[in-house]
Amino acid sequence: MIKTEHLTKHYGALTAVEDVSFQVGPGEVLGFLGPNGAGKTTTMRMLAGFVTPTSGKASICGHDVETEPLAAKAALGYLPEGAPSYGEMTVRRFLDFIADLRALEGSRREARLSHVIEHLQLQSVLEQSIQTLSKGFRRRVGLAQAIMHDPPVLILDEPTDGLDPNQKHEVRTLINDMARDKIIVISTHILEEVDAVCTRAIIISQGRIVADDTPAGLAARSRYHNAVSMQLAQPAQLAEARAAVAALPSVAQVETSERDARLTALPRSGVPILPALSELAARTGLKLKELHLESGRLDEVFRTITS
Amino acid sequence: MRNVGIIMRRELASYFATPLAYVFIVIFLLLANYLAFYVGALYERGQADLDSLFGFIPWLYLFLIPALSMKLWAEERNSGSIELLMTQPLTLREAVLGKFLAAWIFTALALALTFPLWLTVNYLGRPDNGAILAAYLGSVLLAGGFLAIGSCMSALTRSQVIAFILAVVACFALVMIGYPGVIDLFRSWAPQALTDALASLSFLTHFDSIRKGVIDVRDLLYFAMLIGLFLLATAIALELRKAD
Numbered sequence: 001m002i003k004t005e006h007l008t009k010h011y012g013a014l015t016a017v018e019d020v021s022f023q024v025g026p027g028e029v030l031g032f033l034g035p036n037g038a039g040k041t042t043t044m045r046m047l048a049g050f051v052t053p054t055s056g057k058a059s060i061c062g063h064d065v066e067t068e069p070l071a072a073k074a075a076l077g078y079l080p081e082g083a084p085s086y087g088e089m090t091v092r093r094f095l096d097f098i099a100d101l102r103a104l105e106g107s108r109r110e111a112r113l114s115h116v117i118e119h120l121q122l123q124s125v126l127e128q129s130i131q132t133l134s135k136g137f138r139r140r141v142g143l144a145q146a147i148m149h150d151p152p153v154l155i156l157d158e159p160t161d162g163l164d165p166n167q168k169h170e171v172r173t174l175i176n177d178m179a180r181d182k183i184i185v186i187s188t189h190i191l192e193e194v195d196a197v198c199t200r201a202i203i204i205s206q207g208r209i210v211a212d213d214t215p216a217g218l219a220a221r222s223r224y225h226n227a228v229s230m231q232l233a234q235p236a237q238l239a240e241a242r243a244a245v246a247a248l249p250s251v252a253q254v255e256t257s258e259r260d261a262r263l264t265a266l267p268r269s270g271v272p273i274l275p276a277l278s279e280l281a282a283r284t285g286l287k288l289k290e291l292h293l294e295s296g297r298l299d300e301v302f303r304t305i306t307s
Numbered sequence: 308m309r310n311v312g313i314i315m316r317r318e319l320a321s322y323f324a325t326p327l328a329y330v331f332i333v334i335f336l337l338l339a340n341y342l343a344f345y346v347g348a349l350y351e352r353g354q355a356d357l358d359s360l361f362g363f364i365p366w367l368y369l370f371l372i373p374a375l376s377m378k379l380w381a382e383e384r385n386s387g388s389i390e391l392l393m394t395q396p397l398t399l400r401e402a403v404l405g406k407f408l409a410a411w412i413f414t415a416l417a418l419a420l421t422f423p424l425w426l427t428v429n430y431l432g433r434p435d436n437g438a439i440l441a442a443y444l445g446s447v448l449l450a451g452g453f454l455a456i457g458s459c460m461s462a463l464t465r466s467q468v469i470a471f472i473l474a475v476v477a478c479f480a481l482v483m484i485g486y487p488g489v490i491d492l493f494r495s496w497a498p499q500a501l502t503d504a505l506a507s508l509s510f511l512t513h514f515d516s517i518r519k520g521v522i523d524v525r526d527l528l529y530f531a532m533l534i535g536l537f538l539l540a541t542a543i544a545l546e547l548r549k550a551d
Contacts, residue, residue, distance in 0.1 A: 048394040051550045073396040080394065084387030086317075088324045100313045101395040129324070145391070 001025055002047065002153060002183055007056035009042050009207075016042040018207040019056070024200075026152075029179045031198035031215075032187040035306050039207040040187040041081050044157050047185070048078040060153050074102075077151040081158055081187075083142030087131030091122055091141055094130060095148070102149040116144040119174060135162040143171065147178070154178065156186045160193060172196050191298040194218075205306040219296030221304075227266045227294045228277050233287035235261035241286055248276050264294075310397040314405025315412070322413055327378075335371055335417045342367065343424055355432025360424055361442045361518050365482050365511060368453050372414065373474035376457025377467040379406050380545065385465045389549055403542045407458050407534075414450040418443065438520035445517030448530040452510055453478050455537035462544040478510075485509025 002024040009017040017039040024030045032040050045051035047058050049065045049072060057064060063071040085094060095116065099109050117123060120140040125133055130141060139162060146154060159175070160168045175184060175197045186197065194201050194215050201218055203211040211218060219225060232238060238261055245263060246254045250271040255264045267273040274293050281288055322328040339360060343349050347359025383389035392402060428434045453474075460473035483489050484505050493502045506512050513526040 045390070045550060048390075050390050050394050070396045070398070073394060076394070078394045080387065080390040082387060084391050086321065086388055087386070088321050089317075093320070097313070097317050098395070101310065101397060103309075103396075142391075 001062065002058075002060055002185065004043075004047070004058045005056055007043065007046055007058055008054050009039075009046060009051060010054045015207050017046070017053075020204070020207075020209055021056075022202060022209065022212060024183050024185060026183055027180060028200055029175065029184045029186070029198045031194040031201040032185060032204065033189065033191070033194065033201055033302065034187075034204040036189070038204045038306070040204060041157055042207075043204070044078075044081075044155050044185070044187060047155055048076060048080075049073055050080075074149075075151055075153055077146035077149065077154045079142045079146040079154075079156040079159055082161075083139045085130050085138065085141060085145070088129055090127050090129050091133075092126040094141065095122075095144060098145045098148050104149060112148055112150065116148055119147075120144045121170075136164060136167045139163060139167075139171075143174070152182055154182055154184045156184070158188060159186055160188065160190065168193075191302060194298060203302065203305055210305050211301075215298070216295065218301050219298055222294075222296030222298070222301045223266055224264070224294045224300060225296035226272065227264055228274050229262060229264045229290075229292055229294055230277070230281070230288050231290040232261040232263065233289050237286060238263065241284075244280060244284060244286075245277065248273070248280065250276055261289075308401075310401040311405040311408065314397070314402055315409045318406050318409035319413065322409070327375075328413065331371065331375060331413075332417045332420060335367070336420055338367055338371075339363070339421050340424070349424070349427075355428050355434040357424060357428060357434070357439050357442060358518075360421065361446060364446050365449060365514060368450060369475060369478055369482065372450060372453040373457050373460075373471045373478065375410055375414065376454050376474055377461055377470040379410060379458050380462040380541070381465055381467045381470045384549070385467075389545075393549060399542050399545055403458070403538055403545070407454060407538055407541075410454050410458070411447075411451050414454065415447050418446055418450065435520065438518075441520045441522055442518045444522070445514050445526075448517070448527070449510060449514050452481075452530055452533045452537075455534040455541075456481070459537045459541045459544060462541045463548070481508065481510050483509075483511075485511030485515075 005021050007017060007020040020043055032043070034040050042051060046053050047060065047065065049069045052066065057066075059065060060072040061075040063075060065072045089097070095113060099113060104112055117126065120143055122137070122140060122144060125137055130138060133141070139159070143156070143159060146156065160171050163171060172193070175186065178184065179197070186193070188194070198215055201211070201213060201215055202209055203218075232241060235258070238256055238258065241263055242254050242256050245251055245265050250268055250273045251265045252268045253266040255266070256262065265273055265277060278291065280286075281291070342363040343357075343360040347362060349359040352359065380389070383392065393399065425439060429436070456477050457470070457474040460477060461470040463473065464470050490502060490506050493505060513529045516523060517526050
């Protein structure tokens with residue numbers, strides 16, 4: 001369990017984090033979203049015991065990060081922003097160093113070392129010094145460090161930043177694999193990641209929590225929630241189709257895009273419009289390339305909430 | 308204490324993983340031997356002792372030790388690895404002590420590599436080996452004092468250059484207030500008690516007294532307290548500024 005109560009951090013006159021309270025339980029993957037500078041990293045650093053809160057409390061598995069820092073840190077695997085490490089060390093030596101600090105010994109140590117090396121595919125770079133590695137490998141070394149001691153709680157600050165699409169997929173698979181029995185908090189500004197791995201998302205803006213919901217719940221706040229998007233086979237019909245769709249009583253608004261002959265109909269609140277639209281298409285003989293129901297656009301919700 | 312050892316070993320290994328350790332040792336030995344033979348006139352003095360070496364040790368340390376200590380914390384803060392380190396289950400004190408000990412052991416190693424000079428004077432004459440041993444001990448303690456100050460300066464800034472300059476200035480001040488000429492300057496106007504107090508704060512006063520072969524508890528206590536004080540200041544500086 002991660003728990004924060006009225007967590008606040010001021011840097012002089014600057015407020016980085018203000019009155020942030022939330023709880024995360026086992027099995028939850030919490031996505032921490034927000035524009036750059038919103039306070040994501042500062043909040044995570046306070047949870048990890050690296051930044052001391054100005055006021056408020058945070059605890060990891062019941063251990064207060066200020067009064068029992070060692071117990072809290074022992075329960076936590078943490079990937080700092082940018083995955084810093086010791087560049088002159090080889091990957092093998094670095095992982096050994098972390099295993100030492102995590103007090104892993106004997107067969108468990110061997111098992112954990114081979115587990116992280118295998119799962120993060122580090123075999124090929126074990127003898128290379130970290131400063132010679134690509135960004136993707138460095139990030140994976142950082143992740144290996146975070147999960148070394150198989151902690152019940154993982155806090156990962158931008159775990160997929162700078163990775164290519166394949167590597168992102170691997171890291172997300174890894175997070176999903178661990179999600180069942182762990183508490184995971186990731187920060188990201190990649191919204192597709194929220195759908196891919198998170199069971200819950202907190203949006204933070206100017207240091208305050210402005211939304212705390214499931215990804216589906218957030219998407220439902222979008223004006224595009226339950227909107228119907230259709231792409232016409234004949235672009236020439238766009239104006240005609242627009243007029244016909246706009247005339248439907250259940251449609252609140254129609255947006256069109258000339259570029260791909262797409263028409264998006266936004267419903268009046270709560271009214272399903274898909275049946276009416278497909279019936280309209282059949283009746284007027286509109287040829288459609290594609291027709292689909294939108295669940296909502298996270299990026300639009302994100303922009304609405306944070307700007 | 309386990310963690311102190313882990314940090315110390317990692318730190319020592321990292322010295323030798325880069326050219327730093329080798330460059331430091333080579334420069335230290337070249338300068339030490341040059342100063343002892345040419346400036347200190349080891350042969351020409353015709354005396355079987357190592358005063359020609361130890362007289363220059365504070366001046367040698369004045370530039371070489373800040374060059375070693377400047378990276379202790381400034382580099383960790385600059386590269387961000389301090390965040391990785393301080394979110395592992397270890398205390399700040401353990402980290403400060405581990406890093407300091409690594410640097411101290413390393414300087415002791417560099418100093419030990421001046422042993423050919425000791426062999427030379429033993430070949431040429433019959434030196435007071437007890438006094439030489441005491442001088443080596445004094446030099447190690449002096450290195451510890453310089454390093455503790457350097458560690459503190461390194462914790463104050465992200466810039467290694469600034470850490471170097473701060474450490475040189477602080478160490479220079481602590482060496483100079485014990486220099487006879489400087490003490491005389493104070494003696495001309497300040498009360499005796501103040502002059503004595505200042506002189507007793509100096510590295511040089513205590514180093515010279517150990518170097519003469521007299522190991523006084525007060526001198527040992529001076530270095531122990533100086534090192535303890537500056538390591539504590541290092542920890543406080545880091546606690547306040549580690550995330551800035």
